[in-house]
Amino acid sequence: MKKPVFYHAGCPVCVNAEHDMIELIGRENIDIVHLGNDRSKISEAEKAGVQSVPALVTPNGNVLHINFGASLDDLKK
């Protein structure tokens, strides 16, 4: 099965969501792309329909945009 791809950009909210996704789905079952470190992947993410990060692109092509309703405290970290 094609793996889901988790796109993030290294912010604290993204990292928390990344840990949650790895715990839920399993590290070997998900591809992780850090768009801050690998900027060449940004266009790939855009083509997949990613509008914000963190986001999970599922094997069937749905894009799940994920957020915590990010609190200001999270953004201050």
Place this chain on the structure above:
Amino acid sequence: MKKPVFYHAGCPVCVNAEHDMIELIGRENIDIVHLGNDRSKISEAEKAGVQSVPALVTPNGNVLHINFGASLDDLKK
């Protein structure tokens, strides 16, 4: 391990996200709560920090608010 809980309200966007989550995590590894059908759970969801649906509350208490950047076409279904 405590299971993650997926809260939704039966809208097309929620149902798509539910199917994706079940496929990724496995039906036996996730609790699904339909807040439209089980309105007594709304206060439980609020206490968990759910602000919008669909949302996934992870075993460690994080709330992942999920959306597709819902298109108007989805809402017309």
